[in-house]
Amino acid sequence: MIDIHNHILSAVDDGPKLIDESVTICKIAVEQDITVLFATPHVASHNELLASRQFQEKTSELQSILDEKHVNLRLVAGAEVYPTMDILRWLDEKYPLTLGDSKFILLDSPLTQMPNGLDSLIFELQSRGYKPILAHPERVEPIQCNPRLLEELVRRGLLLQVNASSLCSKRVGESMKTAKILLDHNWVHFVASDAHSIRHRRPMLLEAYEVLESDYGETLAKNLTEINGLKVLNNGIVSSDPLPYHEKKKSWFARLLPNRK
Numbered sequence: 001m002i003d004i005h006n007h008i009l010s011a012v013d014d015g016p017k018l019i020d021e022s023v024t025i026c027k028i029a030v031e032q033d034i035t036v037l038f039a040t041p042h043v044a045s046h047n048e049l050l051a052s053r054q055f056q057e058k059t060s061e062l063q064s065i066l067d068e069k070h071v072n073l074r075l076v077a078g079a080e081v082y083p084t085m086d087i088l089r090w091l092d093e094k095y096p097l098t099l100g101d102s103k104f105i106l107l108d109s110p111l112t113q114m115p116n117g118l119d120s121l122i123f124e125l126q127s128r129g130y131k132p133i134l135a136h137p138e139r140v141e142p143i144q145c146n147p148r149l150l151e152e153l154v155r156r157g158l159l160l161q162v163n164a165s166s167l168c169s170k171r172v173g174e175s176m177k178t179a180k181i182l183l184d185h186n187w188v189h190f191v192a193s194d195a196h197s198i199r200h201r202r203p204m205l206l207e208a209y210e211v212l213e214s215d216y217g218e219t220l221a222k223n224l225t226e227i228n229g230l231k232v233l234n235n236g237i238v239s240s241d242p243l244p245y246h247e248k249k250k251s252w253f254a255r256l257l258p259n260r261k
Helices: 019-031 046-068 086-092 118-127 141-145 147-155 164-168 174-184 205-216 218-233
Strands: 036-039 074-077 104-107 131-135 159-163 190-192
Touching (some): 159 164, 164 205, 174 205, 190 218
Parallel strands (some): 036 074
16 A cells, blocks of 8 residues: 655654654554555745755655665655645745655645635646645544535545544544545545554554445545555546535434534
8 A cells, every 4th residue: 555644754843753763653554554655744834844855865764774674665755735825936946845756745734724725726736737635634623514615626626635543543533524524425535644653643554444445345445545646656647536515414313412523
């Protein structure tokens, strides 16, 4: 499988602090049948933007350590970029913000609000040939309240990536409910780990695959965890056939229950 969203590099963002933990996470990834992993540190602040120039070097350093330890995992440098119109200028200035050498760009999702001007940013990126992917929209509170906020964006070609942990949680919270709504409408194009440590959102793609296969079938499970990731790796075309949004009406009993985050 291919994990397109992962905070694997040490001492870069809120991922692992030490390289040894990075190696441990990579070993867990291999146990989860992951063969290719995109290292996608956060890029939001000016300092993080400047640091992105070193992402490829740090990815190569970790790859060398994995090779020495015979950890059979391919790493690809990338980034998770805060969605601001400044991205257009940063790309013009040749900051390495895409996933590998592709035209795919992973956009972060603020959890408490929809990013200002997201529709304009998506349009401008697409007009320049980039392929934006919105990370973990199922965790965004306004989308949890109204998934329809994504409908027009997805119809216009925005790709969505859901976190594996949203599908595998032992508690049925709003992230899981929203992820399933997005899946039911065929709006999801990738499932990735968004792993940060051996404890916090570890790379649990195999578990997510099993949930997808059970609920939606083998074809969709493979597309979201492997085939579409391969298309990112090769800068191919990720197909999208979103269904029109329809809100599932709650039963009178469900309306009496309190919402659980």
